[in-house]
Structures are given as structure tokens and as C-alpha cells.
Amino acid sequence: MGRQGNDGKRPSLHFWFDFASTYSYLSAMQIETVAADRGVMVVWHPFLLGPIFRKQGWETSPFNLMPAKGRYMWRDMERQCEVFGLPLVRPDPFPQNSLLAARVAHAARAEPWIGAFVRAVFYAEFGAGLDISDPSIIAGILLDVGADAAAALAKAETMDVKIGLRAAVSEAETQGVFGAPTFISGRGELFWGHDRLEQALDDALVLSD
């Protein structure tokens, strides 16, 4: 159980997300605002579900492998997006290839514009139906959030970042992450799914003994 964030430091919540994940979209669009309202700092953990799913023998999203579950997920997403006032377009193909966006976000995870970048990528994908594997789309988003697009894209292609993102996937597995979004509180409690965001924030505020 990692102890972080409550020993005189600001409470924090670790947010593990994959840019290809539908329910991560719901969390990504809201988490920084709702966390800030409660004095909780978001620690951004972009990662890839693909390698974790492949270990289960799944070559694509379980929503594609299980048609009834997939149909339900899209209807549920329509309803949840309506509740939260978010647009919803089905990406084509689904899931999108999230590798480039994940590398850029991993490299930029401590930048002041990381939250804006994450939201803009999710919005481009699920709100506007854009292809997030296209470097020109990612470059445009970087410019929009005030980043040095050329530098951020170049950094994303360095060996350090490629290896760093792979290490993040391993860290996710070690911490018990099996899906996205996942929230891990400072005292090590894991919460899976957007439906648990409020409970995860509550837990982030619990003082460890």
C-alpha cells in the first residue's frame, strides 16, 4: 500500500487512464475540476490497456469481443454523456490507437498544461470523431493548449519516453490495475470505473494513521 499525499502534503488522487477508453473520457473531462473543488491534486497516469488485455488473450477491446456488452456500453455512454452534458461520437475505428497520445502525455505528465491536453485529446476523439493517432491532430491540440508542439512530439519519440510508458504499464499491473479509468488514493485504495470517482476522492481525503 503506497503512502502518498496525506503526510502534511496535499491530498492526491492517482488517475490511470487510456486515451482509447470510453469511460476514461467521462472521468478525464471532469476530474481536475471536481478534485480541485475538494482540494485534491490529480496525478496523471496515461497508460495502455492493450498489453494488459493481451495477457488475457484479448486482441481487441472486450467491448468488441462481447457484442452484447459492447452494445450496452455505447447506450450507457450515450446516457451518461447526456447526464454530464458531453457530446459523444463513436470513434472509427474503435478502439483508437492511443499510443502516440499516451507517449506525449507520459512525457508531459508534470507539465502545467497536462490536464488541458488530456481533455482536448479525449474531446477530439469522443466529441469530434477525430483520429488521435494522427500526429497533425495531436500537434494541433498541443498548440491549442499552449505547448511547444514540435518539442513535445519529438520528446514523445525518444527512447526514454517509450521505455517510460512501458514501465508505466508494468506499474499499473503491479498496482492491480485491470481496466480504465482507475483511481488510486494516497493510502493505496484502488477504485475502478467512473462511477467510483466520488468515492475515490473521499478516500483521497481520509487521513492515514
Next chain:
Amino acid sequence: MGRQGNDGKRPSLHFWFDFASTYSYLSAMQIETVAADRGVMVVWHPFLLGPIFRKQGWETSPFNLMPAKGRYMWRDMERQCEVFGLPLVRPDPFPQNSLLAARVAHAARAEPWIGAFVRAVFYAEFGAGLDISDPSIIAGILLDVGADAAAALAKAETMDVKIGLRAAVSEAETQGVFGAPTFISGRGELFWGHDRLEQALDDALVLSD
């Protein structure tokens, strides 16, 4: 989209559950009370997830097949049971064989004591750690809820009930059920998981046009 329950009739919510399902326990213990508070009638649909899971190639619960997801589910159940003030004992073995309980409940689905029976079975299993495949346990529960235990058990073993429960599993699949608990409103909206119970009740109250 089946239209039921809102054309001058009392609004209803169809509750699909498997007695072996952990999250069905959370819903089963609360649904009749929260639905009654809102003027919604519960329609009880005991069924079996096993045949649906086997079509996915799963020979046991996905919580057993995916250890990280299984570990998470038990921790999440501990937390949710604490929130709802419910006891939690891990059944051994998990999942329990729910066939007998499902047959009894299917045969008794329109009896006035069905809600009490369903709650008592879930409580025996997840609150007291009893073996719900044991006819003497089920007989004791039937007596507790004021049923004719011998008659209810005899009826559960008739060919009509055995075939009726199989037909219920087929109906679940036809309606798009892939897990439990599942709620289906009168106008045919499907909601999966205890986290969607409130939203499902809201939908049960929407007047169809």
C-alpha cells in the same frame, strides 16, 4: 423495445439477477424498498449467468478467471457493503451453485413472499456464508418467509419449472443481458450493475410516448 408498465398500469422495473452474483446481492437487499418508495413495482427475474458465460468460453466467474479483477471486486464489495450496512462473507466455494435457488425463485416469482425469499437467500449466502445449493438451507428459508417449503421445493423440481428457467435464460440473452444485476425499464432501457439502480428507477417512471 418491450413496452410494459406505463400505459395506465403501475410503472415496473424488471430485475434480472443470479443468486451467485455478488453485485446482485447489493441490489436484491434494497430494490423492493427503494422501488416502493418511488411507486415502482419490481418484476423478479431469477436466471443463470453460467450458460451465458459458457458461450464466451468461460467455465467459471470472470472474477475467478481474472485474478486482478477478482481481488478488486472483493475489496469493492467490502467497501460497498460498508456503505449500505450489509454484512459480507465470501462464499466457499465461489461462485455458489445457484441452480436450486433459481428454480425455487422462478417457480415462486409471482408469490407474495418472493422478495423476502430472494433477500433471505442472498443474506444466507453473502451475509452468513451458508451453502445455498443445500436443499435443507433453502427449505429453512422457505419456512422463514411463510411458504409451504415442501410444496415449493417439489414444484422447483418439475419439468415445467426446469424448462421455464431455461427459457428465462434465453429471454435474458434475447434482451441483451450479459451480466447481473441487470434492470430493464418498461420502455426497454437496459441498465447493468447495482450502480445504475437509481437511474433505472428514474427510467421506469418516464412516461412512454
